[in-house]
Amino acid sequence: MTKLWQKKAKLDNEIEKFTVGSDFLIDNYLVPYDVDASKAHAHMLSRIGILTAKESKQLCKELDRFEQLHRTGKIILTQQDEDCHTAIENYLTKKLGNVGKKIHTGRSRNDQSLTAIRLFVRKELNEILDETKRLKVSLKKQIRKNGKIRIPGYTHMQKAMPSSISLWLGAFDESLADDAKLLRVILDINDQSPLGSAAGYGTPIPVDRQMIAKELKFSKVQGNTLYVQNSRGKFELMILQGLSQVMLDINKLATDLMLFSTSEFGFVSLPDEMCTGSSIMPQKKNPDVLELARAKYGMVSGYAMQISTVLAGLPSGYNRDFQLTKESLVMGVHTTKETISIMVKVIDGLKVNKAKCAAAMTPELFATHRAYELVKKGMPFRDAYKKISEELQK
Numbered sequence: 001m002t003k004l005w006q007k008k009a010k011l012d013n014e015i016e017k018f019t020v021g022s023d024f025l026i027d028n029y030l031v032p033y034d035v036d037a038s039k040a041h042a043h044m045l046s047r048i049g050i051l052t053a054k055e056s057k058q059l060c061k062e063l064d065r066f067e068q069l070h071r072t073g074k075i076i077l078t079q080q081d082e083d084c085h086t087a088i089e090n091y092l093t094k095k096l097g098n099v100g101k102k103i104h105t106g107r108s109r110n111d112q113s114l115t116a117i118r119l120f121v122r123k124e125l126n127e128i129l130d131e132t133k134r135l136k137v138s139l140k141k142q143i144r145k146n147g148k149i150r151i152p153g154y155t156h157m158q159k160a161m162p163s164s165i166s167l168w169l170g171a172f173d174e175s176l177a178d179d180a181k182l183l184r185v186i187l188d189i190n191d192q193s194p195l196g197s198a199a200g201y202g203t204p205i206p207v208d209r210q211m212i213a214k215e216l217k218f219s220k221v222q223g224n225t226l227y228v229q230n231s232r233g234k235f236e237l238m239i240l241q242g243l244s245q246v247m248l249d250i251n252k253l254a255t256d257l258m259l260f261s262t263s264e265f266g267f268v269s270l271p272d273e274m275c276t277g278s279s280i281m282p283q284k285k286n287p288d289v290l291e292l293a294r295a296k297y298g299m300v301s302g303y304a305m306q307i308s309t310v311l312a313g314l315p316s317g318y319n320r321d322f323q324l325t326k327e328s329l330v331m332g333v334h335t336t337k338e339t340i341s342i343m344v345k346v347i348d349g350l351k352v353n354k355a356k357c358a359a360a361m362t363p364e365l366f367a368t369h370r371a372y373e374l375v376k377k378g379m380p381f382r383d384a385y386k387k388i389s390e391e392l393q394k
Helices: 013-020 023-029 031-047 053-071 084-096 109-146 166-192 211-215 225-230 236-259 288-311 320-349 354-359 363-376 381-393
Strands: 149-155 156-162
Touching: 013 053, 023 084, 023 320, 031 053, 031 084, 031 109, 031 211, 031 288, 031 320, 084 109, 109 166, 109 320, 149 166, 149 288, 156 211, 156 363, 166 236, 211 363, 225 381, 236 320, 288 320, 363 381
Parallel strands: none
Antiparallel strands: 149 156
């Protein structure tokens, strides 16, 4: 398999295995986006006279064919390919000869890879926003159905003041709205076309970066070509930090649901078909789905930390270290999307036990209310606080 950078020396097999790593596997997610970016690039090369209109059409036809063959499993990326960019260019060269060799004019694998990642992120983050909306809809349905049911509110894991299903689930609904705002800001930052910046210092030919950005539906070109490379990993870290906020909400919601579904609380329960059992204890009904959803926050925040530590101390310009940020990004995105989708199913299936909720509304929850009744009658708050405290201790 011909490497795009191949010269006379043959790369050592162990070095190849180490440097390629899992990149060729992760790039399976990026093939359709690299195809779209390559088609836009071909159109641009035709516009500036590097390709004829016929050559551009031939390339685009074969690019679509490659994507179809990959999607149906007839083309599989291998370690020898290194990445999807190499596999695609080798395919084009095999099919079209010298025409295929022209496709890489005016770009580098650096900006090529980053463009595919930006397109991937745009699609996936929009789908995550859609899943977040679905979760908010599920929470609102539960609030409409059971929102008036009162439950204890807790501080320090001890009963504090009266709460309700509406107040409890509404807190997550409102937090997810803030998360969505953050993700939309991150999407806006991501919405910059890097293609045409090459390896960070532009190219000697006048590539039309605006044309490419417009065709790929980016709102603007990322102007400074060196910043394109310096933003590699930076944007990915930002994305995972934003997703971590969503996952932190899910972490807390899952913990609440597990606590409130214990026999000691019994406020809520999950349908039997959502729970697993024990291989030794016949009575067990385990909320494994919630335990795993809770743990997924640690996975996503861990992916963010991986990128953060990879980026630390790097000089300006492209460094091969950036390759290692790709898997963290892809896995973090897919983990988040899958987990939100599962939580929609969980919330839709949630059952509230009105009797258990009512039984938990014990008198001490109303201590603060009693103190404020005395305040309304003119007693200083601190005196009212002490009076109710003494009564509760009798």
